Amino acid sequence: MKSKKSRNLSEFLKDKQTILMMVLVLGSIILISFHGISQGLDLKGGSLVQLQLEHPVDKDTMGIVTNVIDKRLNTFGVKDVKVRSSGDQLVIIEMAGVTAAEVEKLVGNPGVFEAKIDNVTVLSGTDIEKVDDYKAQGNSWNVPFTVTTEGSKKFAANAKGKAGSKVYMYLDGNLTDQNAPELGEELANGEASKTVQVQGTANSPAEAEAKAKELFTVLKSGSMPVKVKVIGSITISPELGDKFLNGAIFAGLLAILAISVVIFVRYRKPFLAIPIVITSISEVLIVIGIASAIRWNIDLAAIVGLIASIGTGVDDQIIITDEVLHHDDSAKSKKAERRRKARTRINVKNALFIIFASAGTLIAAMLPLVYVGFSRGASGIGVLTGFAFTTILGVLVGIFITRPVYAKFIELFFD
Numbered sequence: 001m002k003s004k005k006s007r008n009l010s011e012f013l014k015d016k017q018t019i020l021m022m023v024l025v026l027g028s029i030i031l032i033s034f035h036g037i038s039q040g041l042d043l044k045g046g047s048l049v050q051l052q053l054e055h056p057v058d059k060d061t062m063g064i065v066t067n068v069i070d071k072r073l074n075t076f077g078v079k080d081v082k083v084r085s086s087g088d089q090l091v092i093i094e095m096a097g098v099t100a101a102e103v104e105k106l107v108g109n110p111g112v113f114e115a116k117i118d119n120v121t122v123l124s125g126t127d128i129e130k131v132d133d134y135k136a137q138g139n140s141w142n143v144p145f146t147v148t149t150e151g152s153k154k155f156a157a158n159a160k161g162k163a164g165s166k167v168y169m170y171l172d173g174n175l176t177d178q179n180a181p182e183l184g185e186e187l188a189n190g191e192a193s194k195t196v197q198v199q200g201t202a203n204s205p206a207e208a209e210a211k212a213k214e215l216f217t218v219l220k221s222g223s224m225p226v227k228v229k230v231i232g233s234i235t236i237s238p239e240l241g242d243k244f245l246n247g248a249i250f251a252g253l254l255a256i257l258a259i260s261v262v263i264f265v266r267y268r269k270p271f272l273a274i275p276i277v278i279t280s281i282s283e284v285l286i287v288i289g290i291a292s293a294i295r296w297n298i299d300l301a302a303i304v305g306l307i308a309s310i311g312t313g314v315d316d317q318i319i320i321t322d323e324v325l326h327h328d329d330s331a332k333s334k335k336a337e338r339r340r341k342a343r344t345r346i347n348v349k350n351a352l353f354i355i356f357a358s359a360g361t362l363i364a365a366m367l368p369l370v371y372v373g374f375s376r377g378a379s380g381i382g383v384l385t386g387f388a389f390t391t392i393l394g395v396l397v398g399i400f401i402t403r404p405v406y407a408k409f410i411e412l413f414f415d
Contacts, residue, residue: 005413008412008413011412012408012409012412012413015405015408017401017404017405017408018405018408020401021282021286021401021402021405024286024289024401025282025285025286025289027289028285028286028288028289028290028292029285029289031289031292031293032285032288032289032292035292035293035295036292037288037291037292037298038291038292038295038296038297038298039245039297039298039299040297040298040299040300040301040302040386041094041234041236041299042236042244042299042300043244043245043248043298043299043300045236045237045242046094046095046235046236047093047094047095047103047233047234047235047236048092048093048094048233048234048235049092049093049095049103049230049232049233050086050090050091050092050093050230050231050232050233051069051090051091051092051093051103051107051228051229051230051231052089052090052091052228052229052231053065053089053090053091053226053227053228054226054227054228054229055089055226056088056089057088057089057225057226058088059088061225061226062085062088062091063085064224064225065085065091065224065225065226065228066083066084066085066091068107068111068224069083069091069093069107069224069228070083071220072107072111072217072218073093073095073103073107081093081094081095082094082095091228103230103233104229104230107224107228110172110224110225110226110227111125111171111172111218111219111224112124112125112170112171112172112173113125113128113169113170113171113218113219114169114170115155115167115168115169115170115196116167116168116169116170117158117159117162117165117166117167117168117183118162118165120158122154122155122158122159122167123147123151123154123155123196124151125219126151127147127148127150127151127154127155128145128146128147128148128151128219129145129146129147129148129151129194130145130146131143131144131145131146131216131219131220132144132145132146133216134212134213134215134216135212136205136208136209136212137208138205138208139201139202139203139204139205139207139208140199140200140201140202140208141199141200141201141202141208141209141211141212142197142198142199142200142212143197143198143199143212143215143216143219144195144196144197145195145196145197145198145219146194146195146196147194147196148194149192149194151194152192152193152194153192155187155192155193155196156187156190156191156192156193157190159183159187159188159190160188160189160190161188161190162183162188163182163183163184163185163187163188164182164183165182165183165188166180166181166182166183167180167181167182167183168180169198171215171218176198176200176211176215179200179201181199198215198219244300248300248303251303251307252284252303252306252307252310255307255310255311256277256280256281256310259273259276259277259280259310259314260273260276260277262314263276263318266318267321272321275406275409275410276314276317276406279313279317279402279403279405279406280310280313280314282402283309283310283313283394283397283398283401283402284306284310284394286397286401286402287306287309287390287393287394287397288306290393290397291390291393296389297386298386298390299386300386301384301385301386301387301390302386302387302389302390303390304387305386305387305388305389305390305391305394306390306391306394308387308391308394309390309391309393309394309395309397309398310394312358312359312362312394312395312398313394313398313402313403315358316351316355316358316398316399316403317403317406319351319354319355320348320351320352320355320403320406320407320410321410322351323347323348323350323351324347324348324351324407324410324411348407348410348411351407352399352403352404352407355399355403356399359395359396359398359399362391362392362395363392363395363396366388366391366392367388367392369384369385369387369388370385370388370389370392372385
């Protein structure tokens with residue numbers, strides 16, 4: 001016959017909650033291995049730039065602004081760009097490899113393009129249909145583009161008979177090149193042509209490349225409905241991010257060690273610390289796995305939330321342990337044993353009720369932070385979103401998955 005411990009182990013491994021937890025832990029490990037973890041700016045390094053619009057705008061206009069900024073930065077070749085609104089007048093940009101000054105140069109102006117002949121606008125940004133790759137050779141550069149049918153007709157009508165006239169091209173009211181090109185005979189015959197190009201010269205090949213790339217980026221991304229300016233920026237080096245990450249990992253390991261010591265001192269049962277530590281690690285893996293699946297950034301605030309949820313988890317496990325272990329029925333008869341097991345189940349239910357009530361209070365306290373954080377983005381109190389969201393996620397994983405598994409383990413092996 002199987003021993004009592006073997007039967008209990010078999011029952012524990014066949015329990016639905018145990019199977020669910022093992023599947024989720026395995027799935028989380030696979031997700032983390034293949035998807036990786038989206039690290040916040042304070043862990044991976046990079047720049048955070050805060051932009052302010054010249055006046056408050058509605059939701060639709062803000063959507064256009066963030067879309068144009070995102071498109072400009074991606075077209076320019078900026079890596080790991082994340083653009084989001086914060087309220088009705090602020091935009092937050094997270095990125096790597098670009099300074100705040102370069103961002104302001106790219107997005108600080110609306111990007112309104114105009115071409116004029118004899119001070120008459122013959123083309124505008126809305127007439128541009130497609131922008132081709134720019135070319136820079138020596139100190140000269142050009143950005144070819146295709147205009148719409150209506151735009152080509154408008155240009156042809158205004159350019160007819162004006163061969164040799166200067167074609168002045170402006171970006172946000174500034175000439176793109178002081179040496180404006182002259183209108184050729186082939187473009188002054190009144191026939192519509194859809195192919196146009198902006199050209200100019202610079203003092204060096206590097207400057208020519210930079211001018212062409214900047215103009216190409218602005219034309220391709222379109223104009224913004226409102227001016228913006230940089231009002232703040234933070235840059236964190238990858239090396240400093242690594243130090244933050246190592247410090248957070250060390251703090252987590254130190255917390256687990258402290259938990260083990262406290263459990264041993266309280267119960268004088270070294271083996272009891274093992275399921276508590278395993279449960280806590282499982283909880284962390286599941287939370288990080290979910291974050292990996294939804295591409296939620298793990299930053300320092302989120303790590304603090306993760307540690308906080310581990311702390312509440314250990315509190316809950318101590319409640320369960322006390323309810324199960326602290327009883328005074330020492331009778332050995334079968335009837336007394338059945339009575340003890342029945343009471344153990346009741347005690348576990350009582351413990352879980354306390355845990356659920358406590359979790360509900362904690363979640364209710366965190367929800368305002370989540371709401372304010374999502375509505376305000378990364379400014380002000382919004383930086384606490386990662387902390388609140390991760391804490392809530394950890395608590396939910398605990399009360400629905402890991403706490404019941406731990407309760408089952410204690411019920412079977414320590415009663």
